[in-house]
Amino acid sequence: MTKESIIQTVFEVAKERYAAVGVDVDQALENMKKVSLSLHCWQADDVNGFEVQAGALSGGIQVTGNYPGRARTIDELRADVKKALTYIPGSHRLNLHEIYGDFQGKVVDRDEVEPVHFQSWMEWAKENNLKLDFNSTSFSHPKSGDLTLANPDEEIRNFWIEHTKRCRLISEEMGKFQNDPCMMNLWVHDGSKEVPANRLKYRALLEQSLDEIFATKYDYMKDCIEAKLFGIGLESYTVGSYDFYLGYGAKKNKIVTLDTGHFHLTESVADKVSSLLLFTPEIMLHVSRPVRWDSDHVVILNDDLTDLAREIIRCNALDRVHIGLDYFDATINRIGAYVVGCRATQKAFLQALLEPAALLQQYEANGNYFERLALQEEAKSLPWNAVWDMYCLQNGVPVGETYIPGIHEYEKEVTGKR
Numbered sequence: 001m002t003k004e005s006i007i008q009t010v011f012e013v014a015k016e017r018y019a020a021v022g023v024d025v026d027q028a029l030e031n032m033k034k035v036s037l038s039l040h041c042w043q044a045d046d047v048n049g050f051e052v053q054a055g056a057l058s059g060g061i062q063v064t065g066n067y068p069g070r071a072r073t074i075d076e077l078r079a080d081v082k083k084a085l086t087y088i089p090g091s092h093r094l095n096l097h098e099i100y101g102d103f104q105g106k107v108v109d110r111d112e113v114e115p116v117h118f119q120s121w122m123e124w125a126k127e128n129n130l131k132l133d134f135n136s137t138s139f140s141h142p143k144s145g146d147l148t149l150a151n152p153d154e155e156i157r158n159f160w161i162e163h164t165k166r167c168r169l170i171s172e173e174m175g176k177f178q179n180d181p182c183m184m185n186l187w188v189h190d191g192s193k194e195v196p197a198n199r200l201k202y203r204a205l206l207e208q209s210l211d212e213i214f215a216t217k218y219d220y221m222k223d224c225i226e227a228k229l230f231g232i233g234l235e236s237y238t239v240g241s242y243d244f245y246l247g248y249g250a251k252k253n254k255i256v257t258l259d260t261g262h263f264h265l266t267e268s269v270a271d272k273v274s275s276l277l278l279f280t281p282e283i284m285l286h287v288s289r290p291v292r293w294d295s296d297h298v299v300i301l302n303d304d305l306t307d308l309a310r311e312i313i314r315c316n317a318l319d320r321v322h323i324g325l326d327y328f329d330a331t332i333n334r335i336g337a338y339v340v341g342c343r344a345t346q347k348a349f350l351q352a353l354l355e356p357a358a359l360l361q362q363y364e365a366n367g368n369y370f371e372r373l374a375l376q377e378e379a380k381s382l383p384w385n386a387v388w389d390m391y392c393l394q395n396g397v398p399v400g401e402t403y404i405p406g407i408h409e410y411e412k413e414v415t416g417k418r
């Protein structure tokens with residue numbers, strides 16, 4: 001038997017097994033086409049970016065490790081992302097930060113950035129069948145400090161307002177170019193190491209800045225606002241807390257970004273999905289993996305991730321949830337890190353699509369709680385892996401761990417020589 005025919009045979013058996021609990025496997029595979037990931041460009045180069053005047057990473061985030069092979073130029077980053085995509089089934093997006101512009105060797109300050117600095121990205125993305133998403137960048141800049149959009153110093157605050165306005169225009173141009181809305185994420189690190197004496201003041205300033213930034217209406221971009229629990233060196237107070245952005249998003253109809261590393265460790269991000277779907281327009285995800293803190297470890301297939309994917313599928317919300325990734329690990333091969341995290345996320349969504357949801361919900365509606373619990377447990381070991389292998393096969397990417405040698409090869413030939 002060839003490898004393909006084994007995968008085919010096991011798949012057919014799995015299909016029957018799923019049919020017995022009322023799950024249509026072909027439909028699940030069809031729905032996987034809607035699971036499009038937004039790959040975070042910053043995994044390839046440890047959040048450095050391509051500003052000529054680039055400074056050290058700041059804003060309370062940190063990358064650990066110095067594994068060889070970091071992408072140092074736009075061309076290297078593009079090549080790395082393309083390589084990673086050859087191991088990730090389906091069609092996807094690339095999420096750029098403003099500091100990854102094509103600045104052509106010129107110093108372009110954050111309040112001077114223009115759509116032209118992303119023209120080559122737009123063209124490259126089109127050639128490679130990728131859509132782009134975007135982020136303003138408030139960190140790693142002399143004016144970053146502890147406060148940007150919430151800074152009482154009007155000059156500094158206006159500088160970041162101008163930056164963010166420009167980023168929205170860039171996003172609009174990207175969205176137009178690709179004829180698909182560009183998701184623009186706004187995250188600022190604003191906060192304080194010690195307990196502030198006036199929490200309200202900075203939050204009021206942030207609200208005011210956001211109102212000014214969002215005053216212009218656009219058609220091809222969507223605004224997302226990302227909360228956080230705390231940053232390194234900013235442990236006591238975060239201006240843009242979850243309450244702040246949830247309130248702002250619900251009131252002003254903005255999309256709240258849920259970064260899975262930005263909550264208390266025992267808090268369920270999955271549980272937030274259904275509430276947000278009722279009160280805010282859509283959801284942007286930053287799928288990450290906190291280990292004891294917001295450590296941005298490579299995403300793996302754990303309970304947090306499967307719970308999150310299941311909630312989205314149970315809410316039938318694939319059209320309203322945008323799946324971005326956000327982690328940075330410089331201790332292992334960076335392209336391998338992309339692939340592990342992306343495939344884990346896809347597996348979680350596939351498992352969720354294969355959940356015997358109708359039967360479980362029927363049990364629940366009838367008050368059959370033993371049956372619900374029993375099926376929930378049995379469903380954990382249904383043969384989803386056979387369907388995943390078929391999904392990889394159908395999409396022309398390596399099945400199982402067979403992608404590992406390809407990453408080794410690329411390291412030997414390309415990243416290892418940097």
Ligand code: RNT
Pocket residue numbers: 042047061135187226228259286294326
């Ligand atoms: C930081 C936020 C933010 C960043 C990126 C680089 O804690 O998660 O999304 O990771 O903007």
Ligand code: ZN
Pocket residue numbers: 187226259286326
């Ligand atoms: Zn994030």
